[in-house]
Amino acid sequence: MLALKRWNTPTIYNGWEQVTDHDIARECFNLEPVRDFMPQMGPMVGRAITVVFEPSNPKHRENASAWSEYYAYVASVPGPKIAVVQDLDKPVMKGAFWGEVNSNIHKSLGCIGTIVDGAIRDVDEMNNAGFKALARGMCVGHAYSTPVRWGVSVEVFGVEVEPGRLIHADKHGFLVIPPEDEVGLLEAAEFMDRNECNTLIPSGRSATGKTIPQLLETIKQAGMRSGQAIKEQFGRRGEW
């Protein structure tokens, strides 16, 4: 996973596109906007643990052992883990699941960050804990935040996430990798990036001294070389 973490999420998407049979315009990534509150931390890569909460509802507080049972679940799964959190009060943000306390505890239990379709608070303290968060926004309170159920399939930002899914996330959004697409993903992403570096990117970065027709022809040829290389590698038609 640390090797996957060397690349940003768009680059992983470019590799995933070549190895998947899923719809690259609709599945396996967030369809609603998400904000990375710690872009300076770079990407995060881990396996999903899941939890649902409903901050507006005080009844959930009646389950006095909810937190300790939920923490036992978090601890029981091998890391690195990303906590994927569904807020039943969506779209209103009435209370945050995340703050300084919960971030530090999750970090101690092997979580590296969270994707929460709701609010966070104590952003400075979350940064201090080294705990990355992609969220919808911020709010001032926690209201009645309590784990309602966990280890279940959740829906966040328009995509369903099952526990255990490999997740790659950065400021651009996140990818939820289907199990069958894990094999060869890193290699495909690395190939696609190298291919861009060899073809289309330099065609746009070495324009000095060329006439416009020469430049357009250089770009066109680079596009064809890029497509040909992808076809040879993956047996599909090229990206461009």
Next chain:
Amino acid sequence: MLALKRWNTPTIYNGWEQVTDHDIARECFNLEPVRDFMPQMGPMVGRAITVVFEPSNPKHRENASAWSEYYAYVASVPGPKIAVVQDLDKPVMKGAFWGEVNSNIHKSLGCIGTIVDGAIRDVDEMNNAGFKALARGMCVGHAYSTPVRWGVSVEVFGVEVEPGRLIHADKHGFLVIPPEDEVGLLEAAEFMDRNECNTLIPSGRSATGKTIPQLLETIKQAGMRSGQAIKEQFGRRGEW
């Protein structure tokens, strides 16, 4: 107020939760997302002055003395003051009430910042004036910005604000403190923060060398100690 300003708004919320009879999941804070355009200034604390405007409507410009009468109102209230501004064109942002001119004038009249349910512009110049703004967004023009009425109850970001209310605001959002909750608020916030520092936060930050069962037990015990301390202090059941 300067002592309250030492703490972020979530910490003030944690104290407020212990002293209030209001619904902590619904009242006294913004229910719609707000963006702090000067997070580097930290929190702001002051009493609300209020004003309503409607940038799309040129008729308000016919009141030639609107600005000078409104400024006299602003000057008549003791500071530090926060200008809470309702935009009748919401949700469209057709013009900004705030820019370099208005920020500097308000600052000179004892305002430290604004919460505006609409747009700002001249963000660099507002920073230069030391005038903090929580807003919905930015726009390029002022359109027909004119004070329509002032010193009245306004609704911003889903919460009603009366003139004179104590407000605590930072990048997480804002709290509108009811008058009856002002007494003891600072002390409650300070107690809650100290209690976290003594219990739950260290339980998550001193995991080194512990087995998972030891760690889970440490967290559980810290939660119980935290709850017990809050019960003794405030005579309620603990936060966790």
Next chain:
Amino acid sequence: MLALKRWNTPTIYNGWEQVTDHDIARECFNLEPVRDFMPQMGPMVGRAITVVFEPSNPKHRENASAWSEYYAYVASVPGPKIAVVQDLDKPVMKGAFWGEVNSNIHKSLGCIGTIVDGAIRDVDEMNNAGFKALARGMCVGHAYSTPVRWGVSVEVFGVEVEPGRLIHADKHGFLVIPPEDEVGLLEAAEFMDRNECNTLIPSGRSATGKTIPQLLETIKQAGMRSGQAIKEQFGRRGEW
């Protein structure tokens, strides 16, 4: 255009207001929120080239020469150019037109940036290319991004943009200058800024030692001097 680039977009708006017959509360600027992903680059000024795409629709990929024909269009127009891009999948962001490849190619063809009513990706690499972007958000993939039609009138952020229009954009949003308002625009903006510097801004920045009544009178007099100067310059009633 480089002289216009010295001023932020709100200042250009202030000048435009004095020379235009359009509705200053409704026309020629974005009516929907837009985010500048490169605020540190300052404003951008250029002429619009336009393109429409539909990332969710794989059929557009069947036009194998779309990219080279579109690039020939981009190259055929004199610069500096701003690519104004309409996303037919709005409001969902399924794929980005912009990434490292496309930014570098456009830059080589004389584009300085883009206004896209959709998503971008590879933000770091776009910064590295010196290519500024105002967009609605970010996403991880490109989906089936292909130029569908270009050199046509497009609608972005609630405003129609025709090819060739002069555009001024910064973190506050963007202005689409009608051709008849280009003459005298720079001079009007410079006049309005100088007038503010001579009247209303110092009235708010030199409050020290004044009583409140003196201060209110200073502000009032500055407002009258400002309005009088604008009336003499443009033959209209003043801004304030």
